[in-house]
Amino acid sequence: MRILIAAVALSFALAFTAAQFADAPTGFDNKTNGMVDDATHQADQTKFDETEQLSDGLGPLYNAQSCRECHQNPVSGAASQVTELRVGHLGPDGHFRTPDIPIAHGAEVISGRSLVNDRAICPNAAFPAEEIQERVPETETIRTFRISVNLLGDGFVEAIPDQTLIELSKQQCKSSHRKICGQVLYVPIVEAPGQMGVGRFGWKDVHTSLLSFAADAYLNEMGVTSRLQPDEVTKLCNTVSEPNDTPGPDGLSDIDHFARFIRATKAPARDAELAKSAAANKGQALFDKIGCATCHVATLTTAPAGTKINGGTFTIPAALGSVTFHPYGDFLMHDVGTGDGILQATPEHYGRRVFQRMAGYLSKQDFESSRNKIRTAPLWGVRMRPRLMHDGASLTFVDAIARHQGEASHVTQKFEKLKRSEQEEIIEFLKSL
Ligand code: HEC
Ligand code: HEC
Known part of the structure; x- marks a missing residue:
């Protein structure tokens, strides 16, 4: 009976979806999805494109x-081919530790981040003797590259209700007989101190x-500080006042x-021909049939316009509300055997100050279990x-599929x-996406 009710409810939901929701606009044309006018979008893009100087x-x-x-x-x-470097090691207790990276001949140690920056502004003319380039210490045996991801359409992703992702995780776990259970990870919202939401961005x-x-x-x-991330990673050879990012006339x-x-x-947008x-x-x-779509979910729907998200700090505008879109993803965390072993470094991502306030709460969260x-x-x-893949190490679709093990191993076997x-x-099909 319960199954029947669920099936009826689902078909209602689907019928409702088809009737009610518009599809998100797609295109690689630098135009707005309607949230702002094109001139505003162009001006915002100019900021995104701007080359920052000392x-x-x-x-x-x-x-x-x-x-x-x-x-x-x-x-x-x-997206792009640019990768960045993340490292760490396991402590004697078996828990992940971020690296301590000495710079300036050991005068300072950079800690609390898994990221190793590839570039530094000095030595330069003003600080000819300051040596601050980070390098991977020999002790950091867990090492990975992470490739840059696509941001186009992420406004729709941000507008997915937390509850949709929670339900999706439960539903996939049930339908796959617990073989595939995406993990929901609650993360701090930096602009709403003390509030958490379901994580969906970043690898x-x-x-x-x-x-x-x-x-x-x-x-x-x-290396640019802002009101949300006011603390420089290091102050060595830094001459500009903080925060670097200050409001304009608007x-x-x-x-x-x-x-x-x-x-x-x-x-x-998809390849129209393919x-x-x-x-x-x-x-x-x-x-769909062999189970790729259990994780690579074709269609998701955003919350209605007017819904407050991000701890009440952002209201979903008309252009992003009640829209269906096709990400071919579930935004949940899975162990498909490719895990890089790096635990999210909380002070790095949420700022040292927020992290201190949140520390007690975060320790209760399941961050540790998401390491792989x-x-x-x-x-x-x-x-x-x-x-392809988080490290950019798979160079064909077939290679990327073959790397899926863990939760996806039964699906990979079906593919084979x-x-x-x-x-x-x-x-x-993948080439058409
Ligand atoms: C050196 C390369 C690099 C630069 C510069 C860079 N990013 Fe990224 N970006 C990445 C990588 C790599 C990821 C994935 C990070 C991860 O999860 O480890 C990412 C992820 C993101 C995401 C998450 C998107 C998603 O769907 O998961 C957003 C948003 C983002 N970047 C915004 C920005 C903004 C805004 C700037 C400029 C202030 C910026 N990035 C500068 C490399 C870069
Ligand atoms: C259990 C969930 C799950 C299933 C099932 C699954 N995938 Fe994935 N897929 C992932 C995850 C997680 C990643 C990212 C892994 C990584 O980067 O290390 C991924 C990455 C990929 C990528 C690389 C995308 C990129 O941007 O680098 C492709 C292509 C892909 N999957 C195709 C497939 C196909 C085809 C199937 C079915 C044969 C499939 N996946 C089944 C979870 C899944």
Whole structure:
């Protein structure tokens, strides 16, 4: 009986979905999804594309000079081949430890982050003797690359209700007889101190809010401090006043422009020709049938316009409310045997001050158990990505699929048992995304 009621409720929900919700706009055309006008979107993109200099607060430690350097293929806001380096080790108690990285001939030790910055602003003319380049200490035996991800369409992802992701996790666990149980990870919302939400961004679901992520990226990728991340990683050879990111005449800081830029992007568009092909359509049916779609979920729906999210700090605008979109992901954490062993470094992502306030709460959370898990990579726009998986180490779709073990091993086995022509249809489908 309960099953029947659930089935009826589900078919109602599906009918409702079809009747009620519009599909998110897609395209690689640098145009807005309707959340702002095109001129505002263009101006926000200019901030995202801007190359930061020493006088803007770049560094002292950094990875690149602009958001676009890592998020631009084929247009600003998408992904790229740029990878970054994360390391750590296990302590005597078997728990993950972030590295202690000495800089300036050992005068200072950088701690509390798993990221190792690839670049530094000095030695330079003003500080010819200051040596602050980070290097991986020999002791850090857990090492990984993480490749840059797509941001286009992430405004829709941010607007998925927490409850949808919680239900999705329960439902996939039930339908797969507990073989596949995506993990929901609660993470702090930096702009709403004391509040948590279901993580959905980054390879390890480290943020639920795009504003939190923008501040994290501005500090850790570019070395630029903001109201949400006011503490420099190091003050050595730093001459610019803090925070580096201050509001303009419109009251918005760079991080606000970055978040609005990302929120207003269209979702990645499919390859129009391949999406129509018979092979890709057969491939999609097989993708569903063998269980790829249990994690790579085709369709999700955003909360209605007017819903307050991110601890009440952001109201879903009309353009992002009650919209269906097609990420081919569940935004949940899974162990598919590829886990890089790196635990999310809380002071790094949420700021040292927030972390101190949240420490008691976070320790109760399941962060530790997600150490070897990775968020299901959303497959929208995956055709633009020649290097696959979190480390960019798989160079063909077949190689990427073969690497799926753990929770996905029974699905991978089904893929391997398909006829060659059927496997090719699935690959054709992936090429259309
Ligand atoms: C040096 C390269 C690099 C730069 C510069 C960079 N990013 Fe990223 N970005 C990445 C990588 C790598 C990830 C995945 C990080 C992870 O999970 O380990 C990422 C993830 C993200 C995400 C999560 C998206 C998702 O769907 O999961 C957002 C949002 C983001 N970056 C925004 C920005 C913004 C805004 C800037 C500029 C302030 C920026 N990034 C600068 C490399 C970069
Ligand atoms: C248990 C959940 C799960 C199942 C089932 C699953 N995947 Fe994945 N998939 C993931 C995760 C998690 C990642 C990211 C792994 C990593 O980066 O280490 C991923 C990554 C990928 C990637 C790489 C995307 C990128 O941007 O790098 C492709 C392609 C892919 N999956 C295709 C498939 C196909 C095809 C199937 C079915 C044969 C499948 N997956 C089944 C969870 C799953």
